[in-house]
Amino acid sequence: MVKHFDHVTIVVTDVDRAKRFFALLGFQDVMSAVISGEQFSRYMRVAGIEAEHHTMVLTNSVPRLEVQLLKFRHPDAIPNPKLATLREVGFNHVCFAVDDIEAEVARLRANGIETLNEVMDFHDRKLVFLSGPDGVTVELAQWRE
Numbered sequence: 001m002v003k004h005f006d007h008v009t010i011v012v013t014d015v016d017r018a019k020r021f022f023a024l025l026g027f028q029d030v031m032s033a034v035i036s037g038e039q040f041s042r043y044m045r046v047a048g049i050e051a052e053h054h055t056m057v058l059t060n061s062v063p064r065l066e067v068q069l070l071k072f073r074h075p076d077a078i079p080n081p082k083l084a085t086l087r088e089v090g091f092n093h094v095c096f097a098v099d100d101i102e103a104e105v106a107r108l109r110a111n112g113i114e115t116l117n118e119v120m121d122f123h124d125r126k127l128v129f130l131s132g133p134d135g136v137t138v139e140l141a142q143w144r145e
Helices: 015-024 038-044 101-110
Strands: 007-011 027-036 050-058 066-074 094-097 120-122 125-131 137-143
Touching: 015 027, 015 050, 015 066, 027 038, 101 125, 101 137
Parallel strands: 007 066, 094 137
Antiparallel strands: 027 050, 050 066, 120 125, 125 137
C-alpha cells in the first residue's frame, strides 16, 4: 500500500531557470548527478540515455518531498507543445499546499513568475495555476481550516 507522495520528475531544457522557479517555492537543491549507462537506459526505457539529474527537496517537509529535474544530454528531449493545455490525456499538473495563497502569488509575481489565472475559491480551498518550467503547470492550494 502507498504510504505518501515521494517525488515528481520534470524534464527541463533550462536547469537554472527550473531551479530558480522551484527555489522560489521553497525547494533546496541537494544533489546533482549524471545518469547514463545500460542500467539507466533499461530503467528509464531510453536507449543511450545521458542526462543531468538534479534533486530539489522542499525545506522542512514531512514526509520528504522532492522535485527531480532531468536535463537530457542524449538523446534530445522530445518537446510537448500541448503540455500546458491541461486537456491532454496523462500528466496534467502538480499542486503544492500553501498557508497564504495571496501572499505567495504576490511574492512569486514580484519575482517574475506568471500566474495563469486569478485565485479561485473551490469548495474548501483557494487555488491558482502558475506557469512552471517548460510548460509544466504548477498549482498552489490554500486549504480552509
